[in-house]
Amino acid sequence: MKTKIKKIIKARLPSIAKKFEKQRILNIDLVCVQNGRLVISGWLVDRQFQITQSSLKVMGSDSDIYTFERADVSGAMGLENPQNCFGFIIVFDGKASDISNVQFESDSFTFPLRKQRYNLAKNVSDILAHVPKDREKAFSFFQMHGFEVDEHAVTAPTVTRKLDKDVLKIKRILDSINVYDADFFDVAKTHLLPEIQRIWKSRIAKFKTSEVQVLGEIPENPNVSLIIPLYGRYDFIQHQISQFSKDSGFKDVEVIYVVDDPEIARIVNITAFGVFQIYRYPFKVVYSDFNRGFSGANNLGVSHARGEKLLLLNSDILPSKAGWVQELAAQHESLDDCGILGATLVYEDDTIQHAGMEFRKDSHYPGILMNHHPFKGVPVDLLDMAPVFNVTITTGACMLINKALYNEIGGFDPLYVLGDFEDSDLCLKVLDKGLKNYCSSTVRLYHLERLSQDLVDKGDWKFKLTLINGVYQMEKWSSLLEEVA
Template sequence: MTVETMFIDSGVVVAGKIVLTGWTVGEDDPVTFRLETSDGRVGEAGVECCVRFDRADVAELYGHAAIDVGCAIGIAVEPFAGLDLVGATLTLTVLDAAGDIVHAQAFAMARLVVGPDGVAADQRWPIDLVIGGALFAPAVARALQWGLDGGCAVETPHIFLDSWARVGGGVIVSGWIENAATRQLVVLTDTLDAARAGSDLATFDRPDVADAMRRRGAAVETSHHGFLTTLPLVDRESARLFVLADDGGRMRPLGALALAADRIDSVENALNNFTTHFGGGALPSPAVMVRHVRPLLTGQSAPAVTHEVLRLREPTAPPRLSVIVPLYARPFLLRAILANQAAYPAGTEFIYVSDDPRQHLVVRNYLIDRRGLIDRPTTLVINGGNYGFSVANAIGARVATAPLLLFQNSDVWIEDGQALTVAAAELDQGRFGIVGFRLLYEDDTLQHDGMVLRRGRHVHDLFAAEHLGKGLPPEPIAADAAMTIGVPAVTGAMMMIARDWYDALGGFDPGYVRGDFEDADLCLRSVAGGRPVGLVRTGGMRHLERQSLVHSGGDALRSAITYLNCIRFNARWHEDLAA
């Protein structure tokens, strides 16, 4: 794409899409748009439609004979989940088909203003340009047209909201609608920014509603009057949801559901209900999870534009090994972490990355107060926010100065550092690209002895990482057996890699959420790059496992995150693993 110049004048979020308006004097339409917030969070989406219109002023200015240089562009909003789109200063970047940047500018997204008479002409006309195309599903387009024209609904006895929960930037809503399963329904926010229709609403049995309808003499066409759906990005000014029935191409309002404080549910209950009604006794399909849950739980990762480095003790000589330990919750583990420094080989430096803003002050004060007792090179990094496993480790790697990196969880305890020396030698000799370690629970049973990747029925036959022998006594190692063996993958709880190889692989993928599957993904990338994965089988290392994750949400939230990460992992590796 060759663009001499272009500009985006305005943009609004409407019915789950972003509609942008601007102009370009290039011959080809834009291909991809990227939006970045001031704190470095980035989202990217391909253009779904581009409608040209006349802009004689621009054409004349650039000496173009054609005047259809104006463009109304539609893109999906889900890739920008986690970004504050409205009211924030953004950087908008346009990419061509080759991924090259062809335009960049500062940009501010406007809030769609919905008045008693609908949406004013200055905001409405670009939406009218794209609404007749394929950007919106037909029922959503008709519901949106109803809202743009000033359509409104009030609370009625024919629909009811049982509960709603704000999850990330969106909501999960559940209630009942009379004859829900036999109607073509659309749920639309009163701010017109989000909509769901058709199969995006799960319906389920509500015999109590059917009984009440019969007592009233209403026609009961189905037993499924209950409904549940998600709305991925909802303006916090939204106060109501309009429920519409599409009757042969004509939208008929069934009523309004108020997002009232006394109907707020917990995230845990909302996710459990989602799984029940969309999964039918099992986990929902990967496609359903990607459409409904990923936009709610997957915030865009920031490239750590804000972090502070505090050198507690400088090295007296260049270190050989940098131990990187992200810290989240559980600040009491610092006592063991500091006490454990003596178990590591000479030439080791320690990088502690505080990734929990709630604990920054506690961590900082604890380490500063004990600065005089620290006799190994030690650095504290204070992140500007909770960036997550991948980014926290990436920051630590950038701060580290040694040629070897050891990524370690805060709940790992080293009794014998000999395994670290063995692993370093294996990397130096080039036998492996990544080396992990046998890890034991406190009762001497196995926590980790390498990972295998197998299909799991519970995740719709996707490949998942399994710890073989977990919870069992470790198998004895014969005297003549190799101390280090090849394995498919190892846990990121204790993983050593050469810095240059880590950089070449691009580090852990920040697209995974909160610490699941990043390790297996990095291992498979290493193998694909020609360097296998090894496991040092000596003892002397313990892992209490997931001490921090118990503070990152309940079981339903953790399960949803793990499943989403599994889906992402399989999107990249399923074909290779199935071969």
């Protein structure tokens, strides 16, 4: 289907066809504010042409740039010429309040910083520690600009996240498994799934009470409670709160962030306080004592929610207009048989990431119905969709559901380990009650998925775990799936 649409577009709409091919890609890794200047690191790729440091500038600013090789990016992109890619550190005058207005210019391409996902670095030493090699040159670059740099950062290894004991046990179980074996489904169902769920049930039993940070005066009787899990990346708190604070409809909305990563608890606490001081928009932060996974994090957030309706939202979702929460809630209220209402999610180039999902067989993984996005990659304006339309399932990146219904059906099933298939499972719970799932086409949100998520090796243990979750869904809902798939 997607190939056919591309051919039609290339024949009739050449300008739109270009959106399918990202020739030049900018990725921001770290942003730092120090000495009255902004310091930003990342990488730039051009799939067709060689690029040099003159290929990247900050619009409206007199910036200086240091470039270096990024062999890891070149390899992941399959670039034959290493000169089609470089890593960079760029320095220019600015303060924290300027971050959301920064735009990069690369020849005829522009890249707004607000549409990037990045981490906030404490200082330039943190940025230096992420330079792959030849850090002495980067060290000299910072010294030339008058920055004080920790000399240990020159030789410090890049920090890597250690897997906790439970996750490491699961990884070891999956490492030797070949998902393409003919008997994979049977082995997964009979042996792998019970063992992995035994580990996870033991972990769930260890969950304790959580700590809550309240910033400002939260509405006592909100109409909607937003639940936003955080793991690893926390930088989008500022971007989301910046947008929410400008939307008058958010006066009756309760925003709850759930930190599902104890390693970032301290920096999130500091960041959240700073964000509130800037935007004065009230929100809560719930801190989990364990990494509970997507299901557990959302369930934890819901336990702290006051609203009649729940809006389960990813941290990398940004609105395209004001009033979207009220519009989504009104649409949900107008449908007597609506269990879950999703939204249309688009990439930064306005091509569709999500407009409802369906179950689809995959010949590579027999026995498992995969969650498929039928319109993914299609320019959103090419589709003639009803304002609200019925779908079989919808993504957990944005789900609106009545809190009473969520609790009645047991919320997300925590036995979908870490993530994947828990959203379709919740949709199946709704269908099993005789209700329907819908998607809104008038509420469009930007979903800023990181490029690195598209580069995951299919042999990776996390992908294997995704398939194990798929096996669990097949076992749990076999009869209902025969009806709806």
